[in-house]
Amino acid sequence: MPSSLDHGQLLPSSPGKSKSMNRQVYRCFSSTSTMFLWALFLIALTVSYLSFQSIGSPYLSSSWGGSRWEKQVRLSARINRRGGMAVLVTGAGGFVGSHVSLALKRRGDGVVGLDNFNNYYETSLKKARRSLLSNNGVFIVEGDLNDAKLLAKLFDVVVFTHVMHLAAQAGVRYAMKNPLSYVHSNIAGLVTLLEACKMANPQPAVVWASSSSVYGLNEAVPFSESHRTDQPASLYAATKKAGEEITHTYNHIYGLSITGLRFFTVYGPWGRPDMAYFSFTKSILQGRPITIYRGKNRADLARDFTFIDDIVRGCLASLDTSGKSTGSGGKKRGTAPYRIFNLGNTSPVTVPTLVRILERHLKAKAKRNIVDMPGNGDVPFTHANISSAQRELGYKPTTDLETGLKKFVKWYLSYYGYGKSVN
Numbered sequence: 133m134p135s136s137l138d139h140g141q142l143l144p145s146s147p148g149k150s151k152s153m154n155r156q157v158y159r160c161f162s163s164t165s166t167m168f169l170w171a172l173f174l175i176a177l178t179v180s181y182l183s184f185q186s187i188g189s190p191y192l193s194s195s196w197g198g199s200r201w202e203k204q205v206r207l208s209a210r211i212n213r214r215g216g217m218a219v220l221v222t223g224a225g226g227f228v229g230s231h232v233s234l235a236l237k238r239r240g241d242g243v244v245g246l247d248n249f250n251n252y253y254e255t256s257l258k259k260a261r262r263s264l265l266s267n268n269g270v271f272i273v274e275g276d277l278n279d280a281k282l283l284a285k286l287f288d289v290v291v292f293t294h295v296m297h298l299a300a301q302a303g304v305r306y307a308m309k310n311p312l313s314y315v316h317s318n319i320a321g322l323v324t325l326l327e328a329c330k331m332a333n334p335q336p337a338v339v340w341a342s343s344s345s346v347y348g349l350n351e352a353v354p355f356s357e358s359h360r361t362d363q364p365a366s367l368y369a370a371t372k373k374a375g376e377e378i379t380h381t382y383n384h385i386y387g388l389s390i391t392g393l394r395f396f397t398v399y400g401p402w403g404r405p406d407m408a409y410f411s412f413t414k415s416i417l418q419g420r421p422i423t424i425y426r427g428k429n430r431a432d433l434a435r436d437f438t439f440i441d442d443i444v445r446g447c448l449a450s451l452d453t454s455g456k457s458t459g460s461g462g463k464k465r466g467t468a469p470y471r472i473f474n475l476g477n478t479s480p481v482t483v484p485t486l487v488r489i490l491e492r493h494l495k496a497k498a499k500r501n502i503v504d505m506p507g508n509g510d511v512p513f514t515h516a517n518i519s520s521a522q523r524e525l526g527y528k529p530t531t532d533l534e535t536g537l538k539k540f541v542k543w544y545l546s547y548y549g550y551g552k553s554v555n
């Protein structure tokens with residue numbers, strides 16, 4: 133008897149062979165249906181595995197909705213102090229978002245995170261932050277800002293008193309590589325979020341992350357909120373500036389309380405791997421060269437590097453003093469606060485000095501490759517005037533770059549180990 137794997141038997145050369153052909157066709161058909169049944173079985177197995185995963189590990193679920201999900205959202209939003217707030221923190225899997233979420237939760241506020249866990253930088257770091265938050269009772273909903281249905285659902289499940297909007301496409305130079313990602317998150321995502329806030333009843337107060345980069349080519353120092361911000365040097369800066377204008381219209385038309393925070397080069401433990409202090413650390417430990425940009429006339433570039441703990445205090449003070457939105461259900465009922473503050477450190481440090489401090493803490497020498505600053509959206513220096521934030525928020529940065537980098541290096545070595553970081 134020929135084997136069913138004998139392909140020659142499936143190709144009859146004359147009618148006399150038709151009986152054997154029918155048998156083969158039947159076999160073939162029956163093996164196709166067996167395969168179909170197997171495929172069904174595998175699909176069923178995969179589906180049950182995925183649902184088991186989401187039951188066993190709720191903080192890793194990428195889907196939303198359902199009574200179990202709602203229960204997690206409500207639990208995370210529960211307020212545990214008198215006069216506390218219920219805050220939706222967007223970008224909670226990010227650097228600043230994870231720190232602010234933890235600080236709010238620790239003092240007894242309700243916190244629900246939202247993050248799309250995109251792969252702009254290593255997602256394993258974002259997931260590690262998520263685990264840290266989950267261990268502290270903060271649930272991060274995995275979803276995109278542009279998902280209006282998800283936002284509506286969140287506002288339906290929780291009466292948020294505040295929104296801390298920190299989700300964004302960050303990075304000054306990456307805007308030349310992927311410009312539309314900035315439009316997606318920093319413009320479209322912002323508008324989708326504000327639409328949800330405007331419709332909520334009661335409306336939450338909104339505090340959100342603008343950027344020192346809005347000062348662009350401004351040369352008056354230190355940068356004050358009243359200085360011109362109509363000369364952005366990068367698309368990133370332009371989208372943040374647009375965000376300031378967009379939030380203003382929602383304040384004006386719908387009575388949303390808005391506070392925009394211009395962060396100055398925030399750094400620290402659990403930071404962003406795309407930033408210079410972070411990528412320099414990795415390269416120094418791995419013995420790879422670092423590129424240091426230099427400005428016009430060989431001038432060193434400088435930044436008003438601001439430590440994460442100072443920024444967190446500024447964020448919490450902004451939430452605490454935000455005042456109320458006046459509208460509800462899309463209707464304005466009176467004027468609401470519109471504020472913008474610089475949150476910087478007020479003492480710029482040059483990039484070569486940053487490298488020298490890192491070398492000291494890492495006990496390793498950097499291989500320097502000094503090049504003229506390419507036309508990539510960078511600005512030569514930043515320097516914050518923080519008197520408004522001091523006056524109205526009680527903001528007072530306390531960590532200098534030396535101390536802050538020491539804390540960062542300690543965290544980096546404990547997280548990655550010496551020279552072993554991924555990517």
Ligand SMILES: O=C(O)[C@H]1O[C@H](OP(=O)(O)OP(=O)(O)OC[C@H]2O[C@@H](n3ccc(=O)[nH]c3=O)[C@H](O)[C@@H]2O)[C@H](O)[C@@H](O)[C@H]1O
Pocket residue numbers: 302303304342343344345395396397398406407408409423424425426433434435483510
């Ligand atoms: O305040 C902000 O609003 C922004 O701060 C941050 O931007 P920047 O101040 O540009 O920080 P960062 O990239 O660390 O470069 C620091 C310095 O190192 C120089 N730099 C950088 C890379 C390199 O390879 N070489 C180099 O010399 C570089 O020329 C610069 O002089 C955030 O990333 C941004 O998302 C936004 O939040």
